[in-house]
Amino acid sequence: MKRVERVTDESIERAAADWLAREEGGALGPAERRRLDHWLRRDERHRLAYANCRQLCLMTDFLAGDEELQAEIAGARRPARQRAFGWKTLLQLAAVMLLALGAVWLQQYFAVDYYQTQIGEQRVVHLRDGSTLMLNTDSRVGVRYTRGQRSLFLERGEAFFMVAGNPQRPFVVDVQGSEVRALGTAFNVALRAGDARVAVTQGVVEVRAAGAGQRRLARMLPGEGFHYSPEQPRQNSGVGKVNLEKVTAWQTDRIYFDNDRLEDAVAEYNRYTTRKMVLVGDQLAGKRISGVFNIGDADALAFALKESFGARINKSDQRILVLPGRD
Amino acid sequence: MAISKANLRLVSNNPDPADTGDRACVEALYSAHRSALCRYIARMLPGGRQDVEVILHETYIRLLRQDSLQHLRQNPRAYIYTVATNLVRDSLRRQSRRCSEQHHSYDDSEHESREITPQGAAEWQQSLGRLKQSLRGLKPVVRRVFLLSRFEQMTYPEIAEALSISTRSVERHMRKAIEHLQRELSDIL
Numbered sequence: 001m002k003r004v005e006r007v008t009d010e011s012i013e014r015a016a017a018d019w020l021a022r023e024e025g026g027a028l029g030p031a032e033r034r035r036l037d038h039w040l041r042r043d044e045r046h047r048l049a050y051a052n053c054r055q056l057c058l059m060t061d062f063l064a065g066d067e068e069l070q071a072e073i074a075g076a077r078r079p080a081r082q083r084a085f086g087w088k089t090l091l092q093l094a095a096v097m098l099l100a101l102g103a104v105w106l107q108q109y110f111a112v113d114y115y116q117t118q119i120g121e122q123r124v125v126h127l128r129d130g131s132t133l134m135l136n137t138d139s140r141v142g143v144r145y146t147r148g149q150r151s152l153f154l155e156r157g158e159a160f161f162m163v164a165g166n167p168q169r170p171f172v173v174d175v176q177g178s179e180v181r182a183l184g185t186a187f188n189v190a191l192r193a194g195d196a197r198v199a200v201t202q203g204v205v206e207v208r209a210a211g212a213g214q215r216r217l218a219r220m221l222p223g224e225g226f227h228y229s230p231e232q233p234r235q236n237s238g239v240g241k242v243n244l245e246k247v248t249a250w251q252t253d254r255i256y257f258d259n260d261r262l263e264d265a266v267a268e269y270n271r272y273t274t275r276k277m278v279l280v281g282d283q284l285a286g287k288r289i290s291g292v293f294n295i296g297d298a299d300a301l302a303f304a305l306k307e308s309f310g311a312r313i314n315k316s317d318q319r320i321l322v323l324p325g326r327d
Numbered sequence: 328m329a330i331s332k333a334n335l336r337l338v339s340n341n342p343d344p345a346d347t348g349d350r351a352c353v354e355a356l357y358s359a360h361r362s363a364l365c366r367y368i369a370r371m372l373p374g375g376r377q378d379v380e381v382i383l384h385e386t387y388i389r390l391l392r393q394d395s396l397q398h399l400r401q402n403p404r405a406y407i408y409t410v411a412t413n414l415v416r417d418s419l420r421r422q423s424r425r426c427s428e429q430h431h432s433y434d435d436s437e438h439e440s441r442e443i444t445p446q447g448a449a450e451w452q453q454s455l456g457r458l459k460q461s462l463r464g465l466k467p468v469v470r471r472v473f474l475l476s477r478f479e480q481m482t483y484p485e486i487a488e489a490l491s492i493s494t495r496s497v498e499r500h501m502r503k504a505i506e507h508l509q510r511e512l513s514d515i516l
Contacts (some may be wrong), residue, residue, distance in 0.1 A: 013509045021502035024436045024476060025483040025494075047382070048419045049509070052516045055443070056411045056508045058459050060477045062398075063403035066459065076489040092400060099403065108417050119485045175387070325485040 015039070020057070030149070031214045032057040034177070038211050112153065116140040120272050122250070122294060130164030133169065136190070136250050137272045137295075158190035160251055163203070176230035177210030178217070187220075187246050196273035199225035199247040209233040253295045262309075266322070272296055276319050283324040284309060353390045356403045364411055371415050382418065386411045389446060398445040412445045416516075443515060456516050463513035465504055472497050473504035 019036050023030055028036065063069055112267050115125050117135045125133040127143060129150060135141060139157020143150075150171045152161070161172045162187045173180040173189055180189055185203030189196060198207055200220045207226060208214040210233070218226040218239050225242030229235045249256035256271075257265050264284040270276045272295045281284055287309055293301050298320055305311040310325030317322045365383060372378045389410050390399065399406045412479075443454045462470055471490060473480045481489070483497040490497075509516070 017502045017505035017509060020505055021498050024499055024501060027483070037370060037373075040370055047371045047373075048416060048423070051412055051416045051419060052509060053375060053408065053505050054371075055416060055516065056347065056458070056512065057477060057506065058405050058409045058412060060462070060508075061402060062409075062455060063459055063462075064402070064478045069459070069462065069474055070478070073471050073478065076471060076475055076486075077479055095400070095403065099356065099359050129469055189341070283421050304509070 012043075014043050014047060016053050018048065020053045024057070030172075034214070046085070047143045083190065112142040112144045114140060114142050117157070119274050121124070129166065129169070129287075132162040134160040134162075134251055135162075154189050154196075154310065156191055157189070158192075158250070160186070160188045172295045178228070178230040178233060179206075179208040179210075179214065181206045181208065194229055194231065195227060196229040196230050197225065199242045200245065201244055201248065249292065250295065255293045255294070255295055257289045258293050259270055259288050259290050259324070261285065262289050262305075265289045269293070269298075269301055273298070275300070278319055278321050280321055280323045284311060284322065349396055350391065352396060353387075353399070356399065356407065357387050357390055360404065360407050363383065364407065367408070368411060370417055373417065381413045383409060385414050389414075389444075393446050406445060410446070413444050454512075455513060457512060458508070461508050464511065465507055468508075469500040469503050470494070472500040476501060 020038065023036065032319050040050060051131075074297045097104050107137070114152055115123065115133065116136060117123050117137060119138045121137060123135045125135065125143075127133060127145075129145065131150070133141060133143070133152075136158035139159055140155040141159050142153035144153075144157060145151070148169065150166075150169055152171070154173055154175050161171070161173065161182070163182050171182045171185075173182075174188060175191060176194075178196065179188070180198055182203060182205045185205055186201045187203075187205045188199045188201070191197075198205065198218075198220065200222050202222055205220050207217045207220075207228065209217050210230060215233070217228060217233050217236060220226055220239055223244060224239050224240060225237075226239050227237045227245065243256075243258055246256040246258050255265075256270055257268075260268075263279060275298065277298065282303075289304070289308070291304060293304075298315075302313045302315070302320060302322070305322055307314055312323040312325060314321040314323060361383065364386070365379060368382050369376075369379045372382065387408065390407065393399070443451060445451050462473070465473070468490065472486055475486045475489065476483075483501075484496045486497045487494045
């Protein structure tokens with residue numbers, strides 16, 4: 001048997017064996033699972049060692065017909081499994097049925113239901129546990145309920161969650177690997193250009209970082225908010241007061257500006273429409289604007305810009321140009 | 328690889344291939360496992376969706392290309408996952424080679440992937456023989472834990488109860504078994 005160069009060193013092999021042993025026990029929690037994923041991502045040799053361990057376990061499955069090995073575990077086998085007569089045919093039959101059942105089960109267990117909205121669209125989704133999900137414009141949320149946990153995935157955009165209380169079954173919103181956790185709560189999560197903003201209207205909500213240890217980043221009470229970068233959770237605002245009326249205005253089809261920079265206000269307006277408003281030049285960008293507007297009501301916003309800043313408005317079917325006034 | 332395939336064709340002399348039925352069977356088994364398999368592969372190939380698709384596709388092709396569905400029918404899950412895992416390992420080895428051997432001229436025959444899947448017939452039987460031998464090298468309790476987990480899909484608490492040991496010991500024995508097999512079989516991995 002020729003000796004082939006060993007790509008993996010011993011400590012990695014041990015770590016891989018350790019991970020697989022723990023994983024096969026079926027008791028790996030979501031946090032540990034993420035740590036395992038992290039470990040795998042970190043180094044190619046980790047992945048190879050892990051795959052090797054997997055392969056060895058799978059190969060062992062093919063020795064299940066070996067009488068000598070079977071004899072060793074004869075006394076300890078599950079009593080429910082009698083393999084007395086014609087077990088091969090029975091097993092084959094059972095395999096086919098199990099497969100069908102398994103496929104259904106797998107689908108239910110792993111299936112993620114996705115809800116999404118187009119630009120300018122909003123949607124209310126009633127989930128089967130009594131929780132309600134409101135999707136803002138151009139958003140996508142995945143929902144996967146298992147017995148132990150209600151997992152949601154905010155893939156893009158913004159959503160408001162009204163959570164039906166159930167301490168046995170945590171309600172967890174995954175935002176690019178980080179977690180927003182709640183028990184009997186209502187809260188809003190918005191994901192914009194890599195920045196996640198959480199605001200709480202009821203109950204207590206926690207945010208946990210992605211990766212090892214799942215460090216707690218924030219714990220918020222009603223009226224509090226927190227924004228952070230899921231990829232670099234160190235970059236965060238700390239918990240602070242938020243204007244709930246502003247955060248939740250979208251749920252009643254409104255946009256709420258509170259001394260916002262015009263640049264940001266226009267970006268906010270543009271989230272809801274494909275007919276984008278464009279600020280021409282930087283003279284207007286830094287101006288401040290306050291007020292409540294109906295979503296998609298370009299005329300009202302344009303009028304306000306004209307009145308307040310003397311801006312000139314140039315509308316076409318595709319876009320609305322906002323030009324600085326001629327002083 | 329090519330040689331062992333040719334051998335396989337000669338040896339297995341399936342009188343009625345029943346091609347369409349086989350194909351439907353492969354198709355059904357593959358699609359039943361596909362989504363779970365996809366996640367399984369993605370964890371080991373976090374590089375991107377595309378790598379995962381390639382492996383999935385190749386797995387499917389390999390399932391179709393075999394001469395007898397006997398192994399596949401007996402234990403579809405183990406079979407499909409073995410084929411896929413082997414492809415993943417190939418891909419990982421190729422990647423690390425690309426990194427480490429840029430200076431060397433690389434000898435194809437030496438590094439060509441070893442097909443330790445049921446489709447490699449002779450080599451496969453040899454590997455299983457080695458595996459069995461290595462299993463014998465384990466302490467009896469470690470071996471029993473490992474086999475109960477693999478053959479009976481018993482959970483750790485179930486195994487612990489059956490063998491009157493603690494669940495922690497079960498996990499420790501599992502780790503030992505896997506470590507031991509890696510060490511013993513590193514030359515065929």
